[in-house]
Amino acid sequence: MNFVSFEFLVLLAAVLALHPFLDHRQRNTLLLMASLAFCAFGGWPVLALLLGVAAVNFLLALAIEGAGRRPGAARRRRALVAAAVAANLGALGVVKYAGFFTRSLNEAAAWLGGGPWVPVVEFALPLGISFYTFKTLSYTVDVYRGVLPARRAPSDFLLFVSFFPEVVAGPIDRAPHLLPQVEQARRRARRRLGSGAQLALVGYFKKMVIADNVAPLVTALFALPGWSGPQTLLAGYAFALQIYCDFSGYTDIGRGVGRMLGFELAENFRLPYLASNPSEFWRRWHITLSSWLRDYLYIPLGGNRSGLARTGLNLLVTMLLGGLWHGAAWHFVLWGGYHGALLIGYRLFQARRGADTRDSAGAWHWARVVAFFHLTCLGWLLFRAPTVGSFSLMVQGLLDGPSWACALAASDVLWVAVPGLSLLAFQLYQRRVGMEPWERWRPCPRAVFAGALVLGILALGQTGGQEFIYAQF
Numbered sequence: 001m002n003f004v005s006f007e008f009l010v011l012l013a014a015v016l017a018l019h020p021f022l023d024h025r026q027r028n029t030l031l032l033m034a035s036l037a038f039c040a041f042g043g044w045p046v047l048a049l050l051l052g053v054a055a056v057n058f059l060l061a062l063a064i065e066g067a068g069r070r071p072g073a074a075r076r077r078r079a080l081v082a083a084a085v086a087a088n089l090g091a092l093g094v095v096k097y098a099g100f101f102t103r104s105l106n107e108a109a110a111w112l113g114g115g116p117w118v119p120v121v122e123f124a125l126p127l128g129i130s131f132y133t134f135k136t137l138s139y140t141v142d143v144y145r146g147v148l149p150a151r152r153a154p155s156d157f158l159l160f161v162s163f164f165p166e167v168v169a170g171p172i173d174r175a176p177h178l179l180p181q182v183e184q185a186r187r188r189a190r191r192r193l194g195s196g197a198q199l200a201l202v203g204y205f206k207k208m209v210i211a212d213n214v215a216p217l218v219t220a221l222f223a224l225p226g227w228s229g230p231q232t233l234l235a236g237y238a239f240a241l242q243i244y245c246d247f248s249g250y251t252d253i254g255r256g257v258g259r260m261l262g263f264e265l266a267e268n269f270r271l272p273y274l275a276s277n278p279s280e281f282w283r284r285w286h287i288t289l290s291s292w293l294r295d296y297l298y299i300p301l302g303g304n305r306s307g308l309a310r311t312g313l314n315l316l317v318t319m320l321l322g323g324l325w326h327g328a329a330w331h332f333v334l335w336g337g338y339h340g341a342l343l344i345g346y347r348l349f350q351a352r353r354g355a356d357t358r359d360s361a362g363a364w365h366w367a368r369v370v371a372f373f374h375l376t377c378l379g380w381l382l383f384r385a386p387t388v389g390s391f392s393l394m395v396q397g398l399l400d401g402p403s404w405a406c407a408l409a410a411s412d413v414l415w416v417a418v419p420g421l422s423l424l425a426f427q428l429y430q431r432r433v434g435m436e437p438w439e440r441w442r443p444c445p446r447a448v449f450a451g452a453l454v455l456g457i458l459a460l461g462q463t464g465g466q467e468f469i470y471a472q473f
Helices: 006-021 024-040 044-067 073-111 129-145 154-162 175-183 190-222 229-260 278-282 287-301 307-326 330-353 363-384 388-399 401-405 410-433 443-460
Strands: none
Touching: 006 024, 024 044, 024 154, 044 073, 044 129, 044 154, 073 129, 129 154, 129 175, 129 287, 154 175, 190 229, 190 410, 190 443, 229 363, 229 388, 229 401, 229 410, 278 330, 278 363, 287 307, 307 330, 330 363, 330 388, 363 388
């Protein structure tokens, strides 16, 4: 089940219809049942794995807190948190990466002139595993660090893990932010209901009208047998548009549905294509993953506390693993390494030249925004390319002068330029006014905007419940 499906709309309508007539505990029970039904729609093994991961972390967190801080308890606490890390990453690693690692071993064997070393083991990727394992692991680590107490109510904890507006593709809402909202009585004001519905409409428009309409062009461009410079450039622009509208659209829908139910889920996107450098980009793109990697990987590795060389190594390791988190393939790892190299280069530039304090609205700032957007698009080519070899052919097309004589179909260019430039204009307005500018509008223009979104979705939206890109990760 995904957000762009009839089944989801039926589930949401039922939850919204029953929600006002229940007290707090009954509402949590309703949301838990809806969340488990949402997960079970992907198959009972999917639900069983989520329940298993939740149970292990719930019990280990209680054991960590129960060990106390008496002399001699530190070793037991470390062993328990190590077990939690092993259980979460083990579940994620076996299910998601078994095929990748066994294939890679056999490819290495073939390269060395030998036969296959191990049988290839493949599993179907369970719904949301990349997201809820990080959510549960951060909870247990936070209990170990003393950031929050272990929870005693299994149903509340399970709702935190499985909450259906975010279980498939985030945001990765951590326990200190989401668990109190689960446990405390929530106000369901009419204003929040309308605000959530408006945000969800924006997400549906991004997904169904922009991302899903540009998706066939992206597929065709990346399936070409060879790439000229213009084709490669268009492919980069088209996929940058698709993946942003697809993923931020999911987040907008999830946050909007959550708000309608009384929750305020974490912001995950803040105009990332208006970033002027790699550090700023990762503060704007997939914010909850970036902050998770910073707090549970980069800082424990040493962060920026041990000089430039060690900082660069920590950044590279963090981004390589962040790339691997996105998918079980080498081009994802290389994509993470590419962004790690950009971050290292920017750190070196800062160390040499100092922080840039020039006006963020000046010509130099916007020149850097344009330049970094194209570096981001180059990374998207690597992210989306069928193979690393395909990416190298695309780069060759960009560098091959004669290939730029290849003309593009005007319809293909317009299919990317019209929504892309329209989105850019609206985001420049958001940059000046706020991420949800419609909240400041009077009722009449706000209603007109909502009606335009609905009409656009009905007239131009792709139906059929096309899967979200990050649901595959």
